Amino acid sequence: MSSHVVVIAVDGPSGSGKSSVSKAVAARLRLAYLDTGAMYRAATLWCVGRGTDLADGPAVAHAVRVMPLDMGLDPAAPTVHLDGRDVAEAIRTTEVSTAVSAVATNLDVRAELRRRQRAIIEAEAAAGGFSDGRGIVAEGRDITTVVAPDADTRVLLTASEAARLRRRSLEVHGAADDSAVEATRDQVLRRDRDDATVSQFQVAADGVVTVDSSDLDFEQTVDAVLAVVGQTAGA
Ligand SMILES: Nc1ncnc2c1ncn2[C@@H]1O[C@H](COP(=O)(O)OP(=O)(O)OP(=O)(O)O)[C@@H](O)[C@H]1O
Ligand SMILES: Nc1ccn([C@H]2C[C@H](O)[C@@H](COP(=O)(O)O)O2)c(=O)n1
Secondary structure, eight states, rough: OOOOOOOEEEEOOTTHHHHHHHHHHHHHHEEEEEEHHHHHHHHHHHHHHHHHOOTHHHHHHHHHOOEEEEEOOOOTTTTEETEEOOOOOOGSSSSHHHHHHHHHHOOOOHHHHHHHHHHHHHHHHHTGGGTTTTTEEESSSSSSIIIOOOOOOEEEEOOOOOHHHHHHHHHHSSSHHHHHHHHHHIIIIHHHHHHTOOOOOOSSOOOOOOOOOOTTHHHHHHHHHHHHHOOOOOO
């Protein structure tokens, strides 16, 4: 049995399915799961809660450096606690989704959150080997390229703009008619445009495998990512 520790990195644009697919992959392989987007969302909620002006870069960076954030890594029940408070729901509000790019494009915030993400990944990787079901799936926008460029498996999960808008619209509004899709446009496309100014998640970097889920259903997408893991991490 191999004692190799596995790190699986997944990036992609909004609505491509990173979170749901990564969670399912981690559960299937009995690995930990890290949602790095949730960390940027928590940082946004933290700043808003302290009354920090999101346009004041140094103040935002300072607030994030002292942010007491705890990430729970069980893919069956991932948790996010800020100063001991469960904020899993609070970080998904439209207010946070609309404001998060202002925080995520602050380079000092990125440096701090990347440091924390690497520490979490290293701690998980040190905990055991893949054969024991240990290791981690980490997903976001810069995991394959900056946070964990040495990951065993690096996947860029994409989907067409239309598919991503439809999925997000179904998720948020329970419908994918024209007006529902229009209402999700800012949360998906404007956010991607802003986030793409600091991370490269629209084209696969060297060594990163693209999985295009536009014409795949959820289970087929999970299987496609597992197949890449099988080819790259010796699963
Ligand atoms: N292949 C797929 N086919 C159909 N629906 C999917 C597929 N993959 C994911 N979904 C659904 O699309 C929605 C968006 O997925 P998810 O939240 O995982 O995307 P994301 O890339 O993490 O987005 P964001 O970065 O904006 O948080 C969810 O409702 C999810 O169940
Ligand atoms: N590694 C990451 C993860 C996320 N972000 C930004 C991009 C989003 O606007 C925001 C929230 O992410 P989501 O929950 O929608 O995946 O955080 C980033 O810049 N880098």
